[in-house]
Amino acid sequence: MTVHTVRLPATQLHGGTSRSLSSSCRNPNAIIRFSSGSLKRCRFISNEHGKENSVRALEVKKIQEDSPLLPKPLSSNQLAETISNGSRVRVAYQGVRGAYSESAAEKAYPNCEAVPCDEFDTAFEAVERWLVDRAVLPIENSLGVKLAVRHCLLANHGVSLEDLKRVLSHPQALAQCENTLTRLGLVREAVADTAGAAKVSFMFFKYMILYFISFIELNGLNFWQQIAFEGLSDAAAVASAEAATIYGLSIVVEDIQDDSDNVTRFLMLAREPIIPGTNRLFKTSIVFSLEEGPGMLFKALAVFALRQINLTKIESRPLRKHPLRASGGLKYFDYLFYVDFEASMADEVAQNALRHLEEFATFLRVLGSYPVDTTML
Numbered sequence: 001m002t003v004h005t006v007r008l009p010a011t012q013l014h015g016g017t018s019r020s021l022s023s024s025c026r027n028p029n030a031i032i033r034f035s036s037g038s039l040k041r042c043r044f045i046s047n048e049h050g051k052e053n054s055v056r057a058l059e060v061k062k063i064q065e066d067s068p069l070l071p072k073p074l075s076s077n078q079l080a081e082t083i084s085n086g087s088r089v090r091v092a093y094q095g096v097r098g099a100y101s102e103s104a105a106e107k108a109y110p111n112c113e114a115v116p117c118d119e120f121d122t123a124f125e126a127v128e129r130w131l132v133d134r135a136v137l138p139i140e141n142s143l144g145v146k147l148a149v150r151h152c153l154l155a156n157h158g159v160s161l162e163d164l165k166r167v168l169s170h171p172q173a174l175a176q177c178e179n180t181l182t183r184l185g186l187v188r189e190a191v192a193d194t195a196g197a198a199k200v201s202f203m204f205f206k207y208m209i210l211y212f213i214s215f216i217e218l219n220g221l222n223f224w225q226q227i228a229f230e231g232l233s234d235a236a237a238v239a240s241a242e243a244a245t246i247y248g249l250s251i252v253v254e255d256i257q258d259d260s261d262n263v264t265r266f267l268m269l270a271r272e273p274i275i276p277g278t279n280r281l282f283k284t285s286i287v288f289s290l291e292e293g294p295g296m297l298f299k300a301l302a303v304f305a306l307r308q309i310n311l312t313k314i315e316s317r318p319l320r321k322h323p324l325r326a327s328g329g330l331k332y333f334d335y336l337f338y339v340d341f342e343a344s345m346a347d348e349v350a351q352n353a354l355r356h357l358e359e360f361a362t363f364l365r366v367l368g369s370y371p372v373d374t375t376m377l
């Protein structure tokens, strides 16, 4: 296995990664695979103070910038445990070990190697760049794998329900436990994923001093600053029982989801698109995000309305990369939007609409075009 040295900004380095000055790799745009197996994007070569840091990574895949083409479609694919050469399927998911997305990957591909990614689009790109074979994507959709989601309230050992004031989790998980958390009077704080919330609680106690030092040294990790200075003996995480085991937390309350049949659906995305034709009725699924601001969603949907393209679904989910933002004292979410429309990617009108959307979308992926089952119409 080739080991490369990659230079990262200080803000992308977390505890456990070795740092040293290096000039051996000057690739500013890559997805890197760490010895832990996780994937992270590398986009810069120096931090805001001009200092350079390096990490040793197992694999580096260059990201092509400024491609004039529309994002390549990924397709929601047949489930299969092995790929054509018989090796284990590698499935990327956004989050850290213990996230529900990891369980969904393992449910869909029982023998798979689940690969954690720090961001959503890293998981998408990992498929496109052959680092992995599939990616899982949580979505409310009639396609894909269903996972029963049973949330627990997790805290450090010795912390009781009465000590709790705050609760951390993925916004979707917080919403799914709305009634219970309101009854308990806990202040919600959104983080990137449920297991990430659990990991933070665990790490605070085990590595508080290490993170305090990292914060002083790196001077850019507001996240750790918050955790380290506020303390977590009054905070819990909403996450799975598996996350409690992985991060050594105790389960304060089990099954706190409001709906006892709480189910999340996941799409499994593969590289090979279904090649759409124009001779049948097709539907296309896309996911995108937008800059915040009045009228942005209206503008996005207008690219379809202007071309008489019918939308059959629109769903929004909080974007995990920056789940909470303070503005004028208000906190609000950025969103990922999922849209299904009635046209195929082979239709010029659909290509034009997406080219138009690409002009102002901050992220856009075509999930695939599917023949519409006309017997259902």
Ligand SMILES: O=C(O)C(=O)C[C@]1(C(=O)O)C=C[C@@H](O)C=C1
Residues within 6 Å of the ligand: 095, 098, 099, 100, 101, 102, 138, 149, 170, 172, 173, 192, 193, 194, 195, 264
């Ligand atoms: O945060 C996680 O653990 C995830 O896998 C994400 C996610 C989601 O985005 O819906 C998956 C299942 C639950 O609904 C809550 C969170």
